[in-house]
Amino acid sequence: MSPKVTETYKRQKVEELLVAAEKVFAVKGYYEATMDDLVNEVSMSKGSIYHYFSSKEEVYHAMLERLVTKSLEMLEERLLSKSSATEKLAHLFEGYKEWDWQDRMKLLRATNQLEHWINGSKASSNERYVAHAKKFEDFLTPMIELGIQEGEFDESISPTLAAKYFWVMMDGVFLHAAVLRQSFPSKEMIEFAQHMFMNYLQRGERNGDHV
Amino acid sequence: MSPKVTETYKRQKVEELLVAAEKVFAVKGYYEATMDDLVNEVSMSKGSIYHYFSSKEEVYHAMLERLVTKSLEMLEERLLSKSSATEKLAHLFEGYKEWDWQDRMKLLRATNQLEHWINGSKASSNERYVAHAKKFEDFLTPMIELGIQEGEFDESISPTLAAKYFWVMMDGVFLHAAVLRQSFPSKEMIEFAQHMFMNYLQRGERNGDHV
Known part of the structure; x- marks a missing residue:
């Protein structure tokens, strides 16, 4: 029986990917970073990554989206x-x-x-x-x-x-x-x-x- | 008899190259621009370009150096x-x-x-x-x-x-x-x-x- 892929599991995997992407892009820069660099940073196969994102660009945009949301939430909380x-x-x-x-x-x-x-x-x-x-x-x-x-x-x-x-x-x-x-x-x-x-x-x- | 390559001639060629480089880098960006793009913009062979600069990076730095100097001279003159x-x-x-x-x-x-x-x-x-x-x-x-x-x-x-x-x-x-x-x-x-x-x-x- 194959494990049931829950929404929570997917969200965790995407989160793990985006955290790794942050590091990879920071160190290598957008142009020089590759999907392989990302694979080396996470416990997922290249195939699984492509299951969530179809390109480096897509990973980048999702990462940025997450960062913007997180930064603003943190700032909001600080100022409450x-x-x-x-x-x-x-x-x-x-x-x-x-x-x-x-x-x-x-x-x-x-x-x-x-x-x-x-x-x-x-x-x-x-x-x-x-x-x-x-x-x-x-x-x-x-x-x-x-x-x-x-x-x-x-x-x-x-x-x-x-x-x-x-x-x-x-x-x-x-x-x-x-x-x-x-x-x-x-x-x-x-x-x-x-x-x-x-x-x-x-x-x-x-x-x-x-x- | 081969033409005598004067200092003035060299300076003119370098100037022409750097003006072209400004355009090429602006349109394509540093990463995507190539020495071939530069060749297409000037009346010089790739060999002659390599006579003055050994890499894209060198062209870029010379272009930037020229821009900084020119910008500051222009500003200086405006304010005199x-x-x-x-x-x-x-x-x-x-x-x-x-x-x-x-x-x-x-x-x-x-x-x-x-x-x-x-x-x-x-x-x-x-x-x-x-x-x-x-x-x-x-x-x-x-x-x-x-x-x-x-x-x-x-x-x-x-x-x-x-x-x-x-x-x-x-x-x-x-x-x-x-x-x-x-x-x-x-x-x-x-x-x-x-x-x-x-x-x-x-x-x-x-x-x-x-x-």
Whole structure:
């Protein structure tokens, strides 16, 4: 009698595959990684892998989907206990400062997502990337809206632009940190970004005389 | 009698090659572009190309070196007529706002440099990237120092952190613009970044009450 393949079993196998894929793609990069590298990382045959995914590209997209969902859930959970928008954002920045920026493997995993984004810029359709970016934007926008409603942030601030900007800036930090490594002062940079961002949210253009 | 290969001739050929390389790499991406693609773009044989460069990688690095030098010279020239640090920075931001963000080819060229940076994060040595980043940093640092000396900017600002931050932010904007295309509001984002950055340089932490 062959074992009954339950939904739970399938989900576990897919999970195992995607965790392994994260490592393989981080170390080798999207272009150089192969399905064989994946086989070497998991307790499954190539045939079983093809049972779940028909190509490296499909594995990649599923892996990315999982990462985006997981990251946002983790962030959401971290911030649950914080009530004000200012505290939530401060806690978010703290999380990035506490991140281990010297851990090559962690940085490579993060960079791999940037690499994929870059490759996405050449793809004929970019809907998938737009959807991912939207999820990150939607995570922050209500937080900034709340801050404006509660009078913590200046009402001249656009919550969607501020939310988009946060991720633009963080991706910039990850990019430079990954490439420049020890010579890039990641924590000081996030601290600088935090002060600048929070100041602007709180004061807007008030008393500003910039050109 | 064989033609005398002058230094000028060599420089012209290398220049022609690197201009073509820019196009080839932008369209195909670093991984998929081949030396044959390059041959198809120039009036030179593969043998002559190998006379100047021994590999695709070498062509790429020479192309990047040329781009970095050219970009910084162009920026330098644009800003010559501006005397104050505030004006120089405002002019710099204006240049990025006026950039044609809908031009796919221009965006792909820019993205190609980001792709290369990302690939660089996996390279065993990153000295080349550190040197490039240093050039961009060194372009802005004296400008911000000048602003502090002249009393335009707050003296609590770190000129080197602010300079690094500027490029982190711009690379983030290019990254998102290239991937998200029409759905990314590049000009509004640069406008937002400009207000935030200039405000912070001018006011520092003064009157700030952020957490």
